[in-house]
Each structure stands twice: as C-alpha cells, then as structure tokens.
Amino acid sequence: MRYALTEQQQARQAEFRDFVASHVDPHAAAWERAQALPSEIITMMAGRGYLGATLPTGYAGQAWDVVTFGQLNEAFGRSSSSLTSVLTVQAMVAMAVLKWGARHQKETWLPRLASGEVIAAFALTEPDAGSDLNALTTEFTRRPGSGTLVVNGRKRWITCAQIAGVFLVFGKLDEQPLACLIPRSTPGVTIDPIRELMGFRAAGLATLSLVNVEVPSENIVAKPGFALSHVMPVGLQYGRISTACSALGLLRGCFEETVVYASERKVDGHPLGDIGMIRRLIARMGTDLAAGNLLCHNACRTEDEHAPEAFENALAAKYFTSQAAVRAASDAVQVRGAVGCHESSPTSRYYGSAKIMEIIEGTTQVHEDLLGKIYLGQRAMLRR
Numbered sequence: 078m079r080y081a082l083t084e085q086q087q088a089r090q091a092e093f094r095d096f097v098a099s100h101v102d103p104h105a106a107a108w109e110r111a112q113a114l115p116s117e118i119i120t121m122m123a124g125r126g127y128l129g130a131t132l133p134t135g136y137a138g139q140a141w142d143v144v145t146f147g148q149l150n151e152a153f154g155r156s157s158s159s160l161t162s163v164l165t166v167q168a169m170v171a172m173a174v175l176k177w178g179a180r181h182q183k184e185t186w187l188p189r190l191a192s193g194e195v196i197a198a199f200a201l202t203e204p205d206a207g208s209d210l211n212a213l214t215t216e217f218t219r220r221p222g223s224g225t226l227v228v229n230g231r232k233r234w235i236t237c238a239q240i241a242g243v244f245l246v247f248g249k250l251d252e253q254p255l256a257c258l259i260p261r262s263t264p265g266v267t268i269d270p271i272r273e274l275m276g277f278r279a280a281g282l283a284t285l286s287l288v289n290v291e292v293p294s295e296n297i298v299a300k301p302g303f304a305l306s307h308v309m310p311v312g313l314q315y316g317r318i319s320t321a322c323s324a325l326g327l328l329r330g331c332f333e334e335t336v337v338y339a340s341e342r343k344v345d346g347h348p349l350g351d352i353g354m355i356r357r358l359i360a361r362m363g364t365d366l367a368a369g370n371l372l373c374h375n376a377c378r379t380e381d382e383h384a385p386e387a388f389e390n391a392l393a394a395k396y397f398t399s400q401a402a403v404r405a406a407s408d409a410v411q412v413r414g415a416v417g418c419h420e421s422s423p424t425s426r427y428y429g430s431a432k433i434m435e436i437i438e439g440t441t442q443v444h445e446d447l448l449g450k451i452y453l454g455q456r457a458m459l460r461r
C-alpha cells in the first residue's frame with residue numbers, strides 16, 4: 078500500500094527489504110534446519126536499530142512509528158518467521174516496560190534491549206494455562222522483612238527463551254496477577270529448549286522452570302493486580318501487530334513465489350497460469366494480500382494515533398492475516414506440486430510456520446470470541 082506511506086516510510090520499507098534479501102533470504106532455510114539463529118544476524122539487526130524500533134531515542138531506540146514497525150515485520154516475515162519472532166518478543170517486553178515499568182527498570186533494561194545487548198522473552202503461557210489465563214499457577218511469595226520475592230512455576234512455549242537475558246514473567250502474588258522481570262542468571266532459573274516444532278524452528282523456544290527463584294520486589298512491573306489488565310495487553314497489542322504483519326509478509330511470499338512458478342512451469346506446453354483452477358488460487362491469494370495489507374496498515378496507523386479502535390483493529394488484522402497465510406501457504410504448495418513439498422522450496426517452510434500464526438498471541442478462536450463481543454457491543458451505534 079505504497080500510496081498510504083510517507084516518503085520516509087517508503088525509504089525504510091525499501092531498506093528493510095534490501096536487508097532481508099541480502100542477509101536473511103540466503104540463510105533462512107539453514108537456520109530452520111539448525112533450529113537456531115546465529116548471533117551474528119541478531120547483532121546486525123541490532124546495529125540497524127531494528128530491536129529498538131519503537132522505543133524512544135531517550136532509551137537508545139529509533140522512535141519509529143508503528144506503521145514503520147509493521148513494515149519491518151512484514152519484510153522479515155516474507156523470509157523468516159523465526160527471525161521475525163525476535164522482533165515480536167523484543168517489542169512486547171520493551172513496550173510493556175516502557176508503558177508500565179518503574180523509571181529504574183526502564184533505565185536498566187530499555188537501552189540494553191534497544192542495542193541488542195539483551196534479548197527479552199515474554200513468559201506468560203504455562204503447561205496448564207494457555208488461552209485461559211485465570212489458570213496461571215506460577216506463584217510469587219514475599220519473603221517477610223527482606224524486600225525479596227520467591228518465585229515457583231513453569232512457563233512453556235516461550236519464544237527466544239533459549240537466548241533471552243531477561244524474562245517478563247506473569248504469575249500471581251496472594252491471588253493477584255503479577256508481572257516481574259527475572260534475569261536469566263538468577264539462581265533457580267532453568268531453560269529446556271523445545272525442538273522439532275512444525276515451524277518457527279529457529280525461534281529458540283524453551284520451557285522455563287522457576288524453582289525458589291529469589292528476585293528483589295523492585296523487579297515487579299506495575300502494581301500487583303495490574304499484570305493481566307494493564308501490562309499484558311500492551312505486550313499483546315505489539316505482539317498481535319507484529320504477528321499480523323509477519324503473516325502478511327508470509328502471504329506476500331506465497332503470492333510472489335506462486336505467480337513466478339505458475340508463469341514459468343509448463344504443463345501440456347502451456348504455463349500453469351493458463352489453467353483456470355490455478356488462476357482461482359492466485360486470485361484468492363492476491364485478494365487476501367490486498368485485504369491484509371489494508372487491515373495491517375489500519376491497525377498500525379490507529380495504534381500510532383492512540384485511537385480507541387486500535388485494539389479491535391490489531392485483533393482484526395491478526396485474525397485475518399494468520400488465516401489467510403494458512404490458506405495461501407497451502408495453495409502455494411499445491412501449485413508447486415512435489416517441488417513445493419521439499420524443504421528447498423520456501424513454500425514448505427511457509428506451510429509449517431503459517432499454522433502457528435493462528436495459535437500465537439491468542440488463537441483464532443480467542444480472537445473470534447473477543448471480536449464477536451466487541452462487535453456486539455457496538456449494537457447501539459447501528460442506526461436500526
């Protein structure tokens with residue numbers, strides 16, 4: 078949607094796409110095979126300011142608008158969902174701390190997150206608490222008279238946990254939801270890598286075990302009781318925008334790869350694209366891409382404007398693009414036939430990653446529940 082971008086946003090979009098073409102495209106498949114990201118690529122991203130994209134300059138960030146952040150995620154999502162997830166979780170933690178953290182927390186962590194000196198992870202999900210966040214069992218207790226909290230619990234499916242230096246951990250203190258920053262080096266923190274995922278294999282997922290972990294109570298982010306109502310929503314808003322735009326990039330990848338292949342592959346002496354049924358698949362992909370573009374741009378723009386509908390727009394963008402990405406990845410493999418099933422084809426990687434986008438940052442069903450409630454709540458605004 079170039080016409081909706083300022084010249085500066087267009088220039089940055091071109092820069093992001095050039096970076097991805099040079100430094101991500103040639104290696105994305107190998108990283109998935111290795112199930113790890115090399116530290117060099119994260120250092121390069123940090124050097125370009127990508128890890129502190131939305132943080133203010135006072136904390137060593139770029140202070141880019143959310144539309145530009147969306148372009149960044151779309152460009153990376155075209156090539157590597159795993160690498161994009163580093164942008165996702167870094168922004169989730171950074172923006173939650175920026176909004177709700179105490180001054181000393183911002184001064185300690187934000188410049189280090191922006192520079193890539195520290196990678197962050199957002200530790201919410203537990204083995205028995207995914208969509209149902211009331212079921213969190215990670216427990217914080219106060220050690221009387223010491224200003225220290227003791228934490229016990231398990232967090233699962235945590236992106237970047239294998240490389241993270243700090244975790245934003247959600248749990249409960251005296252039955253009140255609590256968010257707390259826990260450095261990786263704290264005694265009692267154990268990280269067990271999760272391997273063999275169907276996609277996002279290089280995203281460094283791990284299970285985090287916390288056994289009698291002692292942290293100073295000054296690490297609490299916002300007041301006890303505010304973790305799920307205030308801290309988490311800021312993180313999830315950026316997580317949804319990032320994932321929506323990453324899925325849009327994946328969708329663009331499916332579309333471009335399919336158009337090229339259908340133009341060049343000959344069947345019966347004619348290009349595949351001459352067949353009406355193939356054109357139908359391409360038409361659906363192209364239309365989804367155009368619609369997803371508008372929804373993502375709308376989500377980013379309204380977030381920039383702090384508009385009341387920003388939450389609903391981020392939900393709608395993530396809801397639509399994640400499902401459209403699944404459809405497009407499936408069709409992109411279909412159009413390529415056997416070639417599309419081999420790992421040397423980007424479409425096989427897209428296929429594995431697309432489905433995960435329907436699970437992360439709230440599943441499709443959770444989005445339907447939230448969006449359905451929001452739309453029903455707007456009944457009074459309908460003129461009938």
Ligand SMILES: Cc1cc2nc3c(=O)[nH]c(=O)nc-3n(C[C@H](O)[C@H](O)[C@H](O)COP(=O)(O)OP(=O)(O)OC[C@H]3O[C@@H](n4cnc5c(N)ncnc54)[C@H](O)[C@@H]3O)c2cc1C
Pocket residue numbers: 166198199200201202206207208209233234235236237274276277282433436437438439440441442443446
């Ligand atoms: C690659 C990957 C990366 C991830 N990264 C992170 C991370 O960095 N940090 C983190 O905290 N978590 C992370 N997660 C976990 C993710 O957020 C959860 O998987 C997700 O919230 C769903 O929870 P669940 O898997 O426990 O599924 P469940 O909540 O058990 O849901 C199972 C099924 O039931 C449906 N369902 C559940 N409740 C309802 C309802 N009320 N109405 C209708 N349907 C419902 C769901 O839609 C789903 O289809 C990651 C997961 C993956 C796969």
